[in-house]
Amino acid sequence: MRDLRRGYGAAPWHLLLLLGCFAVAGWIALRLAGEASAPRMLLWFLGAVVAHDLVLFPLYAVADRGLRAVTADRVLVNHLRVPALGAGLLFLVYLPGVLGLGDGTYVAATGLTPRVLVGRWLAVSAGLFAVSAAGYALRRRRR
């Protein structure tokens, strides 16, 4: 038992737990393997990880480095960071609406044609920046 623990690198229940997890995932993979769209599902599953870890994260990390290279004022940095993150979050979550994506299903389901809501998104984002700027101005005045 001790050899297993040392060789494996964790307690036996750790191995059993993860084998159980992979058994379910493997069963699902086998079940879906027959579907014509299975490769697309796999692509989206792995693509989502790549899109987050290797695209989205580096993108916002680099943007933040850039911001901090421009100004060393910590308060100013945060007053820019917060609305920028808010705007980015809204863009990410409501992307189809903002860009007016949505195919025939949109029309069929709602009876409305998709509208490009980029104006609304810009307005909300501008609002976030304005509130943040007002907060910054107040802080400066108090100091």
Next chain:
Amino acid sequence: MSPHPPPTGSDERATAGPAYGFPTGLWRGLERRRPPGVDAVAAAWRSPVRGPWLTSVLGAALLVALPLVVVTGLLDWIAYGPRLGQAFPRDVGWLHPPVFDWPTRPAWLFRVTQGLHVTLGIVLVPVVLAKLWSVVPKLFDWPPARSPAQVLERLSLLLLVGGILFQTATGLLNIQYAYLFGFDFYTAHWYGGWIFTVALVSHVAIKLPRMVTALRGPGFARTPVAATTPEPPDRDGLVARRPGPATVSRRGVLALTGGGALLLAALTVGQSVDALRRTALLLPRGRRPGPGPNGFPVNRTVSAAGVAPADTGAGWRLTVRGADRTVALDRAALLALPQHTARLPIACVEGWSTEQTWTGVRLRDLAALVGPSDPATARVRSLERAGLFNQAVLHAGQVGDGDALLALRVNGVDLAPDHGFPARIIVPALPGVHCTKWVREITFGGRGDA
């Protein structure tokens, strides 16, 4: 959980030198052979707030909220009626929750469960992103593993992270009718959900003791940015080796995450609350299709359903079949039957809902015209020829509910064509897609108590 004493994780090195699993030579060699760039990346993590405490607080929030999303998702599948062969995906093998007949009371049940599933799924996006940010240095760790246990655990993390991102992406696209992915949503979201769930259970079982330890230790909820310093080096390597000065406190990160969640909540709840409808600024269900009593959101238009005006005109007849006889009723005959009015929500699988006042004939009164008034099932067929939801089966409890109607009018006027004129089904707590529109035939079968 395990009877073994902690430490419970796969990474047992603590502060002593790294321990290698089998085969030792492989892991040691891997550690020595450092690809170009890994040292630069390891040194590049500068945030002093990353560490066990922040990750654990975010993890605890997700540990409370994500099971709610999972359970309400499974309830949605049950609400579709797997016993009646109506749940999607249909054939799921042994991998499903216990099945039961979806109740009709409280009438807001599906509105709440599905609204919670979708709204919470959206609101948790910033929490998930913050949690991933807090642990992202681990992704670039070298060596990637020091034992078979770590290899397996990292693979399970691929399922965990892939699972939550896949579920979020497919869910968000589905509720906004942007089917960019090109596969069946039901199948993908169902199995994606299971993969995520098993990976989450594994992750929680492995990491829970770590989380509890970190949360029991010194807290940082009151530490201002000026006093924010890194935690001591941890065995998971979350704490930066070369931290920079703090630009934000840990509570600042949490406030920012919570603020993002609140912002999303504020822009999402409008799709489920009629009075706030317009506040869902960026969602399809924040739009009102028009003014007047019929100006509430539509699910599937009459033209998309291919139902022609000629089909629903004066020649329209409702065929009601039962154990004893079959009758055909025109709209005047239906309006001459006892009318019942009920204020009921209609809630969609996409999370939006609306409450309206419906008037029509009780389903059990219709059943009584052709046989026993407590039938075991009712199969409702629409004039719609194609389409996944051109028919639906209701169980005894749904047919027998006093507010279960074949609605002819809504808010005091005739149903609009898009809302199912000449007649539609409305049943308390029934998923919207089963509230069949443009009904042409109802077949009652069996007896309820049989």
